[in-house]
Amino acid sequence: MTAGFDMTDLLRPGLPAGAAEWAGDPPFNFVGGHNDPASVPFGGFAEAAATALARHGPALAAYNLGGSPQGHLPLREFVAEALARRAQMPTDPSQVLITSGSLQALDLVNAALVAPGDPVVVEKCTYAGTLSRLAALGAEVHGVELDSDGMSIDHLDEVLESLSRHRRRPKFVYTIPTVQNPTGTVMPPTRRIELLETARRHGVAIFEDDCYADLTFDGERPPTIRSLDNGGGGVVYCGSFSKTLAPALRLGYVVADWPVMSRLLALKTDAGSGALEQITVAEYAAAHFDDHVEALTSALHNKCQAICGALRDSFGDLARFEAPRGGIFVWVALPDGVDTDRLVAPAAARGVEFNPGSAWCTDPNYGASRMRLCFGHLRPEAIAAGIAALADTVRESLTRPASRGV
Amino acid sequence: MTAGFDMTDLLRPGLPAGAAEWAGDPPFNFVGGHNDPASVPFGGFAEAAATALARHGPALAAYNLGGSPQGHLPLREFVAEALARRAQMPTDPSQVLITSGSLQALDLVNAALVAPGDPVVVEKCTYAGTLSRLAALGAEVHGVELDSDGMSIDHLDEVLESLSRHRRRPKFVYTIPTVQNPTGTVMPPTRRIELLETARRHGVAIFEDDCYADLTFDGERPPTIRSLDNGGGGVVYCGSFSKTLAPALRLGYVVADWPVMSRLLALKTDAGSGALEQITVAEYAAAHFDDHVEALTSALHNKCQAICGALRDSFGDLARFEAPRGGIFVWVALPDGVDTDRLVAPAAARGVEFNPGSAWCTDPNYGASRMRLCFGHLRPEAIAAGIAALADTVRESLTRPASRGV
Numbered sequence: 001m002t003a004g005f006d007m008t009d010l011l012r013p014g015l016p017a018g019a020a021e022w023a024g025d026p027p028f029n030f031v032g033g034h035n036d037p038a039s040v041p042f043g044g045f046a047e048a049a050a051t052a053l054a055r056h057g058p059a060l061a062a063y064n065l066g067g068s069p070q071g072h073l074p075l076r077e078f079v080a081e082a083l084a085r086r087a088q089m090p091t092d093p094s095q096v097l098i099t100s101g102s103l104q105a106l107d108l109v110n111a112a113l114v115a116p117g118d119p120v121v122v123e124k125c126t127y128a129g130t131l132s133r134l135a136a137l138g139a140e141v142h143g144v145e146l147d148s149d150g151m152s153i154d155h156l157d158e159v160l161e162s163l164s165r166h167r168r169r170p171k172f173v174y175t176i177p178t179v180q181n182p183t184g185t186v187m188p189p190t191r192r193i194e195l196l197e198t199a200r201r202h203g204v205a206i207f208e209d210d211c212y213a214d215l216t217f218d219g220e221r222p223p224t225i226r227s228l229d230n231g232g233g234g235v236v237y238c239g240s241f242s243k244t245l246a247p248a249l250r251l252g253y254v255v256a257d258w259p260v261m262s263r264l265l266a267l268k269t270d271a272g273s274g275a276l277e278q279i280t281v282a283e284y285a286a287a288h289f290d291d292h293v294e295a296l297t298s299a300l301h302n303k304c305q306a307i308c309g310a311l312r313d314s315f316g317d318l319a320r321f322e323a324p325r326g327g328i329f330v331w332v333a334l335p336d337g338v339d340t341d342r343l344v345a346p347a348a349a350r351g352v353e354f355n356p357g358s359a360w361c362t363d364p365n366y367g368a369s370r371m372r373l374c375f376g377h378l379r380p381e382a383i384a385a386g387i388a389a390l391a392d393t394v395r396e397s398l399t400r401p402a403s404r405g406v
Numbered sequence: 407m408t409a410g411f412d413m414t415d416l417l418r419p420g421l422p423a424g425a426a427e428w429a430g431d432p433p434f435n436f437v438g439g440h441n442d443p444a445s446v447p448f449g450g451f452a453e454a455a456a457t458a459l460a461r462h463g464p465a466l467a468a469y470n471l472g473g474s475p476q477g478h479l480p481l482r483e484f485v486a487e488a489l490a491r492r493a494q495m496p497t498d499p500s501q502v503l504i505t506s507g508s509l510q511a512l513d514l515v516n517a518a519l520v521a522p523g524d525p526v527v528v529e530k531c532t533y534a535g536t537l538s539r540l541a542a543l544g545a546e547v548h549g550v551e552l553d554s555d556g557m558s559i560d561h562l563d564e565v566l567e568s569l570s571r572h573r574r575r576p577k578f579v580y581t582i583p584t585v586q587n588p589t590g591t592v593m594p595p596t597r598r599i600e601l602l603e604t605a606r607r608h609g610v611a612i613f614e615d616d617c618y619a620d621l622t623f624d625g626e627r628p629p630t631i632r633s634l635d636n637g638g639g640g641v642v643y644c645g646s647f648s649k650t651l652a653p654a655l656r657l658g659y660v661v662a663d664w665p666v667m668s669r670l671l672a673l674k675t676d677a678g679s680g681a682l683e684q685i686t687v688a689e690y691a692a693a694h695f696d697d698h699v700e701a702l703t704s705a706l707h708n709k710c711q712a713i714c715g716a717l718r719d720s721f722g723d724l725a726r727f728e729a730p731r732g733g734i735f736v737w738v739a740l741p742d743g744v745d746t747d748r749l750v751a752p753a754a755a756r757g758v759e760f761n762p763g764s765a766w767c768t769d770p771n772y773g774a775s776r777m778r779l780c781f782g783h784l785r786p787e788a789i790a791a792g793i794a795a796l797a798d799t800v801r802e803s804l805t806r807p808a809s810r811g812v
Contacts, residue, residue, distance in 0.1 A: 005640030007611050008665045010577055012521045018668030022474040034468040042463025045682070049455040057448025060652035062440040062783060068428040100506055100656070103676050115418045129675070171416055205413050234411030246466035248681030250506070259414045262424030269535070270509050274680035275654030276451070377468060 016136075027351040028386025033247060033328065034377035036303065039296045040246050041288065048284035049276070056279045064272040069265055071098025071253075071273060075282035079239070079253050082289065087213065089227035089237075095255050097264055100273040102211045102252030105238035106133055108264045109207055109254065114139050119163055119170040123151050124366065125331065127181045127209070128359040130174060142170070143362030148322060150180050150187035153194045160202040172207040172236070173199050177225060179212035182331040182360050182372040184324025189222045196228055196235075211240035211252065214293050216326035217301040226255065233257050241281055243328070244293050249277050300328060306380040307373060307387060314384075314391035318398075328376035331357075333369060334394060340371045343393055350389040422542075433757040434792025439653060439734065440783035442709065445702045446652050447694065454690035455682070462685045470678040475671055477504025477659075477679060481688035485645070485659050488695060493619065495633035495643075501661050503670055506679040508617045508658030511644035512539055514670045515613055515660065520545050525569055525576040529557050530772065531737065533587045533615070534765040536580060548576070549768030554728060556586050556593035559600045566608040578613040578642070579605050583631060585618035588737040588766050588778040590730020595628045602634055602641075617646035617658065620699050622732035623707040632661065639663050647687055649734070650699050655683050706734060712786040713779060713793060720790075720797035724804075734782035737763075739775060740800060746777045749799055756795040 059065040065072055076093035083089040099105045106129070114120060116138030122130065124143030134141050142163070145155040156173065163170055175195065177187035187195070199206050208225045226235035240252040251273065254264060304323065307330055311319050320333040334340065340356035347354060357370030373390075375383055465471040471478055482499035489495040505511045512535070520526060522544030528536065530549030540547050548569070551561040562579065569576055581601065583593035593601070605612050614631045632641035646658040657679065660670060710729065713736055717725050726739040740746065746762035753760060763776030779796075781789055 005606065005611065005635075005638050006665075007639060007642070007663075010519050010575075010611055011669060012517070012519055012524075015518060015669055016672040018665075019475070019671035020668075021664075022476070025468075025472060032469055034472075037464035037467040040464050040466045042459040042466065045463070045466075046456040046459040049459070049682070049686075050452040053448040053452040053455070057451070058443035058446050060446045060448065060451075060654040061443040062431075063438055063653045065654050066431060066440075069425070070428070100680070101677055111418070112421065113416050113418055118418075133675070169416075200411065205411065205416055229411075232411050233413060236413070242677075246681075247469045248466040248471050248678060250676065250678065250680045257413075258427075259412075259424075262426075263417060263421055265425035266422040269539075270656065271507055271648075272654060272656065274506070274656045274683045275652075276455070276683045276686060277680045280455075280682060 026348060026353045028353070028382060028389060029377060030352065030354040030373040030375070030386065032377070033242075033374060035243065035247055035328065036296065036299050036376050039299050041284070041292050044284050044288055044292070045280055049280040052279035052283040060275055065275050065279070069268065069272060070094070070096065072275065072278040072282055074286070075278050078282055078285050078289070082285070083224070083255065087210070087221055087227065088223035089255075091255055095257060095261065097254045097256070097261060097268070098273050098278060099252045099254060099268075100270065101242060101250040102209070102238050102240035103129060104273070105252045105254045106130060106209070108267050109236055109238070110134070110137055111267050112260065112263045113171045119168045121156070121159055121170045121173045121204070122362060123175060123180065124363065125182055125357075125361050126174070127176065128355070130209070131359065131362070139171075141362055146180070146183055146185070148185055149191050150177055150185045151175055151195060153191060153198055156195065157198050160198065160204060164202055170204050172205040174207045174209065175225070176209045176212070178210055178221060179215055179325060179327040181212065181327070182329055184322065184327055184329065184331060186216060186222065186325045192222060192225045192228055196225055200234060206235045208235055208237045210237060212243050212327045213239065214244045215297055215300060215328070217297060217304065218325070219294070219297065233259070236260055244289070244296065245281060245284070249281065250274065251277055251281055297326070300376055303375045303380060303383065304330070306383045307375040310384045310387035314388045315394070318391065318394060329372050329374045332371050332373060334371070335398070336369055338369045338394065338397065340368060343397060346397065347390055347393045350393055352386050352390045352393065354390065432754060432759045434759070434788060434795060435783060436758065436760040436779040436781070436792065438783070439649075439780060441649065441653055441734065442702065442705050442782050445705050447690070447698050450690050450694055450698075451686055455686040458685035458689040466681055471681050471685070475674065475678060476500070476502065478681065478684040478688055480692070481684050484688055484691050484695070488691070489630070489661065493616070493627055493633065494629035495661075497661055501663060501667065503660045503662070503667060503674070504679050504684060505658045505660060505674075506676065507648060507656040508615070508644050508646035509535060510679070511658045511660045512536060512615070514673050515642055515644070516540070516543055517673050518666065518669045519577045525574045527562070527565055527576045527579045527610070528768060529581060529586065530769065531588055531763075531767050532580070533582065534761070536615070537765065537768070545577075547768055552586070552589055552591070554591055555597050556583055556591045557581055557601060559597060559604055562601065563604050566604065566610060570608055576610050578611040580613045580615065581631070582615045582618070584616055584627060585621055585731060585733035587618065587733070588735055590728065590733055590735065590737060592622060592628065592731045598628060598631045598634055602631055606640060612641045614641055614643045616643060618649050618733040619645065620650045621703055621706060621734070623703060623710065624731070625700070625703065639665070642666055650695070650702065651687060651690070655687065656680060657683055657687055703732070706782055709781045709786060709789065710736070712789045713781040716790040716793035720794045721800070724797070724800060735778050735780045738777050738779060740777070741804070742775055744775045744800065744803065746774060749803060752803065753796055753799045756799055758792050758796045758799065760796065
């Protein structure tokens with residue numbers, strides 16, 4: 001049985017390319033949505049795990065801890081209570097589905113609603129993982145202009161009007177209203193109401209992705225769009241513990257009403273999300289969430305100031321950006337004509353990794369001169385050194401235009 | 407914004423039916439693959455979590471703990487070492503992908519290989535979750551006869567020969583060779599070699615699902631089919647910690663070679679499986695796995711004897727079954743003409759839930775007079791009472807034949 005069998009003959013047509021072997025992180029890693037290592041409350045997690053295991057240990061013998069497939073009830077109760085208190089969104093635990101990260105929330109909502117060819121409306125710069133998922137599903141993606149308050153309502157109206165003229169009903173408007181990814185803006189309450197009214201006027205649902213919403217630097221969090229819908233049934237909402245507690249924990253949630261929730265549950269065929277993480281986070285969050293998030297946000301704000309300062313120092317006029325209102329990334333525009341995809345290799349040679357803008361935009365050409373820089377993971381001195389190395393990379397590319405055509 | 411918005415208008419065509427609201431477990435729950443609550447080593451988990459968090463806590467700030475997307479290296483090292491030692495399968499950690507339960511392993515392997523209309527060969531009675539997944543993917547499923555040593559090689563040869571005559575190459579033979587689900591048989595080594603030779607002669611790959619393999623009651627575990635392939639590249643393998651440690655933990659694994667592994671990784675877009683569960687299980691398993699499994703298997707063997715005794719006492723000649731060689735379920739044949747799907751409601755009225763056989767068979771008619779009974783979760787006295795109630799249900803259905811036509 002040593003004769004080689006080539007299983008690649010059997011691969012399904014149309015698969016994504018195979019992954020490259022993992023090569024480790026570079027010294028200056030500005031990608032990946034990682035968080036501040038010094039802020040992980042791992043001692044608190046250990047205490048919480050011990051308490052939770054003493055209470056729920058034998059229940060681990062049953063899938064879903066012997067409870068609802070919507071997830072561990074105390075965790076859903078915490079999510080519901082926290083959304084009511086922190087985001088002015090009265091929520092019942094029966095409206096909460098715990099997911100394996102908010103990526104599973106995206107997958108489930110997309111699977112319930114999006115068929116190949118369906119139009120979907122998104123912010124013109126948005127989360128690359130959403131764009132890649134919608135592309136894999138064969139959705140027809142329409143981008144809406146952004147300004148410093150988030151999605152432009154005039155342009156949204158135009159896009160929806162145009163789709164309507166062509167008798168195309170989008171499956172939803174996907175928005176990241178609070179700490180927009182990648183631009184870092186926060187949509188004010190009045191615009192949220194306008195967004196809701198505009199979508200409703202066109203008979204279009206909203207998918208509100210609030211996974212960074214706990215991380216505003218001023219601690220202010222507008223009411224969610226779903227809360228402003230006031231039980232109207234037109235908004236599905238998702239959030240995450242990855243950004244507030246730890247990315248390597250895979251816990252997110254969807255908030256939806258039963259007609260949608262029942263379909264999401266039917267599609268969630270994973271026999272539940274990890275119970276040790278659910279019971280530990282439920283125990284930890286009930287006692288410590290607010291204090292932890294306040295300390296984390298302060299640490300992230302310091303890092304944000306470090307990267308903004310480093311960008312000004314090292315890039316000068318070469319980089320345009322607005323300081324983000326929260327979160328872990330800054331969206332940077334370089335001079336027209338720079339192609340950030342072409343900077344990946346020379347930056348890597350200097351130990352720098354960043355997100356080229358093309359993958360984060362519905363129009364890759366618009367994204368080509370832009371990049372997303374995540375600042376949560378590195379220490380401030382590494383941020384400064386990495387940004388200096390990145391600025392050198394950009395300057396070098398500008399002074400050697402011939403090489404850009406290669 | 408209180409006017410109702412009906413999002414069900416927007417649901418994708420062809421969705422599965424919505425889930426029913428969760429109603430809690432009945433007193434006599436013989437479904438679900440749950441395990442023995444008294445055997446969950448939750449104290450050991452708490453100690454392991456504390457140690458692991460002290461060591462890896464800050465790394466939780468990065469997706470995949472800042473490591474390979476294949477999963478936490480110490481856990482992959484444990485899997486590789488345990489497979490070499492317990493299943494005679496030399497394995498390198500680079501061949502191991504940690505998944506969110508072995509269900510995700512099934513989903514990834516299926517996604518890499520199975521397109522609509524593809525033939526797939528399975529045991530004629532097999533895991534319902536595999537059959538439902540293959541149906542959802544539009545696969546053409548072919549069942550192979552079983553005997554008390556597992557899949558019949560003569561019939562497998564016949565099925566593959568017939569497919570070959572029609573120029574149909576199956577994507578794989580899916581088999582559960584050790585503690586076959588639902589029949590509880592263990593395939594002897596000689597038959598494993600025959601299975602491998604037969605598949606190879608027809609140019610067909612094997613997908614070996616070994617998720618119950620640690621739970622043989624005599625502690626004997628034959629070499630895996632993948633090990634007998636001896637690096638030949640023709641077998642993808644999966645396993646699970648759900649059955650040995652706790653079902654509510656969502657940790658499984660795939661063992662595959664890089665040409666397949668690289669594709670599975672590209673399809674695993676979940677940003678990693680839960681890291682708290684990975685670091686805790688790695689820490690716990692390295693010190694305690696063998697001892698724990700020995701104690702667990704002994705407890706399950708006792709429960710197995712309890713249910714087999716209860717079946718003989720309460721059903722007498724009405725039930726035919728072979729005592730399983732390990733695991734947590736027994737496969738029971740009732741008299742021809744009994745339709746176990748029709749027994750679900752009357753059994754529920756007596757507080758009993760079981761798996762009707764139709765969902766566990768490629769030929770639902772063959773499964774109609776059969777049922778799967780899981781015995782891991784209930785205490786022995788509840789097992790006896792539940793089996794007595796189920797026997798009453800069956801007898802009642804036999805004495806009232808008119809009602810069976812309703």
